[in-house]
Amino acid sequence: MIRSREDYCFYLEADRIALKIMRPWHEFFINDIWRFQRLLRKLEYYINCRQSLFWRPYILYLNLKHIRLGRRLGFHIPPNVFGPGLSIAHLGPLIVNGNVRVGENCRIHSCVHLATQCGSDDACPTIGDNVFIGPGVVMFGNIRIANGVVVGANSVVNTSFLEEGITIAGVPARKVSDKGFDRCYFKATAVVRDHAGKVPGDVSRLQDGSMAKSVLPRSFERLFRYINRRSG
Ligand SMILES: CC(C)(COP(=O)(O)OP(=O)(O)OC[C@H]1O[C@@H](n2cnc3c(N)ncnc32)[C@H](O)[C@@H]1OP(=O)(O)O)[C@@H](O)C(=O)NCCC(=O)NCCS
Numbered sequence: 001m002i003r004s005r006e007d008y009c010f011y012l013e014a015d016r017i018a019l020k021i022m023r024p025w026h027e028f029f030i031n032d033i034w035r036f037q038r039l040l041r042k043l044e045y046y047i048n049c050r051q052s053l054f055w056r057p058y059i060l061y062l063n064l065k066h067i068r069l070g071r072r073l074g075f076h077i078p079p080n081v082f083g084p085g086l087s088i089a090h091l092g093p094l095i096v097n098g099n100v101r102v103g104e105n106c107r108i109h110s111c112v113h114l115a116t117q118c119g120s121d122d123a124c125p126t127i128g129d130n131v132f133i134g135p136g137v138v139m140f141g142n143i144r145i146a147n148g149v150v151v152g153a154n155s156v157v158n159t160s161f162l163e164e165g166i167t168i169a170g171v172p173a174r175k176v177s178d179k180g181f182d183r184c185y186f187k188a189t190a191v192v193r194d195h196a197g198k199v200p201g202d203v204s205r206l207q208d209g210s211m212a213k214s215v216l217p218r219s220f221e222r223l224f225r226y227i228n229r230r231s232g
Contacts, residue, residue, distance in 0.1 A: 008045040014084035018188035033088050039066050044079040085188035103129035107185040117141040132184040148180040
């Protein structure tokens with residue numbers, strides 16, 4: 001959850017790397033998913049960190065903007081659900097209950113529904129870090145999904161999976177293999193943490209140097225300059 005300005009910067013940076021956004025301002029105007037995620041993080045920051053009455057009208061404005069953009073793109077994603085490094089793969093229906101909790105670096109495809117069990121308002125899934133959610137997945141009820149799990153396309157997940165780094169698929173979902181998240185996506189938060197305080201552009205420790213080389217340097221300079229300024 002975003003608790004400070006530094007968290008806000010961290011979330012934005014991790015999301016940007018997860019989405020492979022190379023030119024954030026340029027893409028702001030052409031990449032609707034990036035625009036949506038930025039707005040979502042901004043809303044989360046203001047809801048969590050600016051709680052005085054003074055900010056209420058602005059939060060209301062951000063909320064309306066978030067709902068309108070979400071409607072246009074087919075996303076119903078309330079604030080404070082996803083951890084940093086969220087990567088929404090495509091436009092299209094994405095319905096997430098506000099009580100769902102998802103960890104870092106979630107890669108989520110279209111037509112996914114993360115919901116409550118019928119008849120309950122808060123029996124929702126809790127999903128770990130580095131989880132890949134394939135297209136058409138439905139997850140519901142008070143279940144837990146461990147870190148590094150891959151959920152195959154069109155799966156219906158109604159029970160917990162506590163073993164890390166496995167692949168589950170089917171209706172209802174079952175473990176189908178021991179291959180996990182690592183082959184499916186990139187741990188954006190690890191990239192941001194690895195680079196904290198380092199010279200921007202030092203990509204020697206990245207898992208995927210070629211991609212990160214082009215996205216990291218300028219924004220990191222800005223991020224760390226900003227954090228240093230804030231911390232005096
Ligand atoms: C789950 C997935 C990642 C494959 O995982 P994997 O660990 O490589 O699994 P395998 O391909 O080795 O398959 C293992 C078994 O699971 C089954 N299986 C795989 N995916 C399945 C799915 N989505 N639903 C039901 N069964 C599935 C396979 O048929 C196979 O069964 P078998 O052993 O009886 O032959 C893949 O099937 C999938 O769903 N990918 C989503 C792709 C995607 O999101 N594409 C969008 C990109 S934009």
